[in-house]
Amino acid sequence: MSAQHTHPGGHASGQQHPISLYLKVWGMLFVLSTFSYLVDYFNIQGFLRWFLIVAFMLMKAGLIIGVFMHMRWERLALMVAILLPPLCLMVLIGMMQAEARYTYSTRGQFFSNAPVADSTKAKGGGTRE
Amino acid sequence: MEQHSQPTAQDLSGLPSGWRGFVADWSSDQRAFKVSWGKAMMWIFLVSDTFVFSCFLIGYMTVRISTTVVWPKPREVFALSIGGVSVPLLLIAIMTFILISSSGTMAMAVHFAYLRDRAKAAALMLATAAFGATFVSLQAFEWTHLILGEGVRPWGSSLGAAQFGASFFMITGFHGLHVTAGVIYLLTVAYRVLKGRYEKSGNYQIVEIAGLYWHFVDLVWVFIFALFYLW
Numbered sequence: 001m002s003a004q005h006t007h008p009g010g011h012a013s014g015q016q017h018p019i020s021l022y023l024k025v026w027g028m029l030f031v032l033s034t035f036s037y038l039v040d041y042f043n044i045q046g047f048l049r050w051f052l053i054v055a056f057m058l059m060k061a062g063l064i065i066g067v068f069m070h071m072r073w074e075r076l077a078l079m080v081a082i083l084l085p086p087l088c089l090m091v092l093i094g095m096m097q098a099e100a101r102y103t104y105s106t107r108g109q110f111f112s113n114a115p116v117a118d119s120t121k122a123k124g125g126g127t128r129e
Numbered sequence: 130m131e132q133h134s135q136p137t138a139q140d141l142s143g144l145p146s147g148w149r150g151f152v153a154d155w156s157s158d159q160r161a162f163k164v165s166w167g168k169a170m171m172w173i174f175l176v177s178d179t180f181v182f183s184c185f186l187i188g189y190m191t192v193r194i195s196t197t198v199v200w201p202k203p204r205e206v207f208a209l210s211i212g213g214v215s216v217p218l219l220l221i222a223i224m225t226f227i228l229i230s231s232s233g234t235m236a237m238a239v240h241f242a243y244l245r246d247r248a249k250a251a252a253l254m255l256a257t258a259a260f261g262a263t264f265v266s267l268q269a270f271e272w273t274h275l276i277l278g279e280g281v282r283p284w285g286s287s288l289g290a291a292q293f294g295a296s297f298f299m300i301t302g303f304h305g306l307h308v309t310a311g312v313i314y315l316l317t318v319a320y321r322v323l324k325g326r327y328e329k330s331g332n333y334q335i336v337e338i339a340g341l342y343w344h345f346v347d348l349v350w351v352f353i354f355a356l357f358y359l360w
Contacts, residue, residue: 014243014333014334014337015239015243015337016240016243016244017240019237019240022233022236022237022240023233025233025236026229026230026232026233026236029229029232029233030226030229033222033225033226033229033354036354036355036359037218037222037225039359040204040217040218040358040359041216041217041218043204043217049359050360053355053359053360054355056355057351057352057354057355057356060351061348061351061352064232064344064347064348064351065344065348067236068232068235068236068340068344068347069340069341069344069345069348070337074164075150075151075154075162075163076147076148076150076151076154077150077151077154077155077161077162077163078162078163078164078169078172080151081161081162081172081173082172082173082175082176085176086176086179086180086183089180089183089187092183092184092187093187093190096187096188096190096191097190097191097194099191099195100190100191100192100193100194100195101194101195103191103194103195104194104195104196104197107195107196107197108197111197
């Protein structure tokens with residue numbers, strides 16, 4: 001979120017912001033999307049790919065929520081009620097990651113004869129014999 | 130007793146101004162959200178929808194980590210060939226730009242609605258709906274290509290891991306459903322704006338509320354684009 005925060009004083013009749021701000025954010029979303037597409041186009045791999053994809057994703061999300069959805073002009077009570085609860089999803093992500101890695105290791109142990117990228121084995125999860 | 134029952138202005142003076150308002154809003158017997166009920170309810174609905182989409186995306190993460198079969202490469206699966214040259218992920222990039230453009234026109238529709246410029250607000254909402262319809266059409270094209278061309282099914286695929294099809298149809302299908310619902314919602318509100326239904330009250334917040342839903346649909350696509358197509 002690095003948009004120039006021009007903030008007109010009066011918005012008594014609802015969220016009222018200059019159209020130039022929307023156009024600026026629109027342009028930035030285009031640029032960020034192009035960047036994230038270029039990550040794939042140039043086939044960047046490894047940590048850099050992961051880092052760039054997530055960074056561009058979060059920047060775009062911040063611009064959409066902050067400016068287009070007007071969150072940065074809302075009161076903190078609303079911001080906290082809306083933006084904090086989704087953070088508990090981090091716990092679910094952590095748990096499911098541990099679970100998935102365990103499943104992967106047991107599959108490797110018991111179904112290790114399954115050749116990689118075999119289309120016939122792919123049916124039914126690629127794990128059932 | 131009564132001295133401690135309510136925080137005085139002095140107790141809160143050490144807090145940053147935003148937090149002072151936060152404590153004051155929650156500690157007194159009053160409405161917590163100083164927005165209309167329609168807007169508050171839309172936000173709360175969007176939070177619940179966030180959890181639904183997150184569960185799909187986390188489920189996708191789980192099956193993708195745990196499969197021992199190689200995952201199909203989205204950059205090859207969703208490539209378009211232009212003049213005989215295969216451009217990776219081009220279709221998805223076009224869909225992304227279309228959805229972002231629809232968010233831009235929607236934001237401007239809200240701007241003109243509050244200026245009570247009905248014609249411009251309705252026209253921009255119709256443009257937004259048109260972008261949305263284009264997006265869904267491209268998605269239908271993409272699904273057709275995958276189902277008929279590549280033989281991908283929710284229970285298996287010729288491209289690699291069987292879980293690819295299940296994740297793909299579930300996540301993009303549910304998102305496409307949201308876009309379709311959004312198009313209908315926008316058309317309805319645009320029609321009412323054009324007919325002057327909100328002229329009497331002069332309250333055009335319905336456009337902002339519809340906009341919140343539409344921007345959320347775009348927001349979800351940002352995450353799907355990054356986590357499903359680019360990962």
